[in-house]
Amino acid sequence: MKQSFTLPLSSAAATDASCVGPKAANLAALARAGLPTPGGFCITADAYWREIEHLGLSDLVRQYAGADPPAQRRLAVEIRLKLYQEALAPDLYLDVIAAWAAERKPAAVRSSALIEDRADGNFAGQFESFLGIAGEAEFITALRACWAALWTTTARRSMAQHEQNPAQTAMAVLVQPLVAARASGGALSETADGQMLVSATWGLGSTIAQGEVVPDRIVLSRQGFVRSNEAGRKHHREACSHAAGGAGTSPQAVPAALVRAPCLKAGEATALGRLMRKAEGVLGMPVEIEWALDDDGFKLLQARPLHMKPATVPDAIWLRHPGLNGHPAGVGWGSGRAVVVNCECELSRVAPGDILVTRVAGPALSHILPRVGGVVAELGGSTSHLASLARERGIPAVLGVLDATRRIPDGAQVAVDGVAGVVRWLA
Numbered sequence: 262m263k264q265s266f267t268l269p270l271s272s273a274a275a276t277d278a279s280c281v282g283p284k285a286a287n288l289a290a291l292a293r294a295g296l297p298t299p300g301g302f303c304i305t306a307d308a309y310w311r312e313i314e315h316l317g318l319s320d321l322v323r324q325y326a327g328a329d330p331p332a333q334r335r336l337a338v339e340i341r342l343k344l345y346q347e348a349l350a351p352d353l354y355l356d357v358i359a360a361w362a363a364e365r366k367p368a369a370v371r372s373s374a375l376i377e378d379r380a381d382g383n384f385a386g387q388f389e390s391f392l393g394i395a396g397e398a399e400f401i402t403a404l405r406a407c408w409a410a411l412w413t414t415t416a417r418r419s420m421a422q423h424e425q426n427p428a429q430t431a432m433a434v435l436v437q438p439l440v441a442a443r444a445s446g447g448a449l450s451e452t453a454d455g456q457m458l459v460s461a462t463w464g465l466g467s468t469i470a471q472g473e474v475v476p477d478r479i480v481l482s483r484q485g486f487v488r489s490n491e492a493g494r495k496h497h498r499e500a501c502s503h504a505a506g507g508a509g510t511s512p513q514a515v516p517a518a519l520v521r522a523p524c525l526k527a528g529e530a531t532a533l534g535r536l537m538r539k540a541e542g543v544l545g546m547p548v549e550i551e552w553a554l555d556d557d558g559f560k561l562l563q564a565r566p567l568h569m570k571p572a573t574v575p576d577a578i579w580l581r582h583p584g585l586n587g588h589p590a591g592v593g594w595g596s597g598r599a600v601v602v603n604c605e606c607e608l609s610r611v612a613p614g615d616i617l618v619t620r621v622a623g624p625a626l627s628h629i630l631p632r633v634g635g636v637v638a639e640l641g642g643s644t645s646h647l648a649s650l651a652r653e654r655g656i657p658a659v660l661g662v663l664d665a666t667r668r669i670p671d672g673a674q675v676a677v678d679g680v681a682g683v684v685r686w687l688a
Contacts, residue, residue: 282373301437447644464498
């Protein structure tokens with residue numbers, strides 16, 4: 262019997278995380294429970310292994326686990342380049358192209374690794390996502406890049422922190438219609454103080470995930486009542502370029518009247534809160550979700566286990582010192598020496614236990630998290646990829662702190678309250 266390398270997300274088989282990865286499996290479970298998702302299909306982990314076999318890479322993959330670090334780097338580069346450059350196995354190509362031809366365009370093509378979005382590690386932002394894919398050639402390129410993402414330096418470093426390596430896992434790929442979002446973002450179904458939290462911005466949610474804007478911060482009670490709706494600083498948005506005759510997505514300036522205008526009405530936020538509670542029920546645990554809102558209503562784009570630590574009480578002496586407010590990552594409290602970093606080339610200055618103070622809190626900083634005592638950033642919000650990774654590792658973080666790199670003195674002793682969303686320093 263001919264093997265199929267694709268599964269519609271509506272099928273019962275798509276809820277098998279060992280086949281399609283937890284990201285796709287969780288979405289399939291939500292869809293089968295009647296929650297709104299974009300639909301789409303998944304290219305299974307078997308497709309990845311079929312391509313590895315077709316390219317003659319099986320021996321290199323087996324060698325990786327027992328190799329020393331320099332040899333691992335060489336093997337990873339060789340494997341990654343072949344996945345990027347070589348043709349797909351003929352049977353695999355026919356299968357994925359048939360599924361692609363039936364999909365609505367433009368689409369999102371997203372990694373769904375077998376180790377991703379699990380309770381013991383979410384790997385937020387460590388692999389690849391491509392938005393606004395429309396052509397066949399674009400699709401095949403994005404598929405190859407998702408497979409190859411398993412072997413990048415960033416991914417291998419993150420896996421090593423979890424005592425894993427790319428030879429021990431596989432990459433499935435999620436393909437879905439791109440939601441024409443007027444607003445999107447992330448949300449936490451539970452916070453350290455027993456509330457729910459929604460982050461929102463205009464356009465596609467990648468600006469929040471990458472920590473490029475300060476999103477709206479909406480706090481809801483567990484019953485779904487809006488407690489507060491704090492406007493963010495959303496100076497640009499990411500939008501699909503196809504309507505304008507382009508390809509992929511592109512940043513657009515947000516009209517001045519919308520920069521600090523709320524993205525969601527109270528009733529919309531309440532409706533999203535109800536969806537979060539239903540998602541909790543389906544997955545049987547607190548969840549962190551990604552969502553989008555188009556003319557037809559909300560769509561759930563992702564649901565992963567939520568890592569939340571209990572709140573700790575800071576030393577009262579810090580309350581006497583100047584402070585700045587921002588968006589909490591929801592984890593604990595810590596103190597240390599402030600290291601103000603304005604460029605990635607300065608990250609070498611950060612010593613174990615230091616508090617990293619920076620402008621953009623993107624997932625590219627994930628490799629430094631194991632050695633910092635906390636993170637403060639001018640952009641980003643509570644549901645960015647870096648905030649999710651900080652929660653997972655128990656690192657206090659406050660994001661969206663206006664003028665943090667200018668106002669917090671480099672070298673000063675600072676305290677970061679990741680629950681209240683306050684950073685203070687000794688004057």
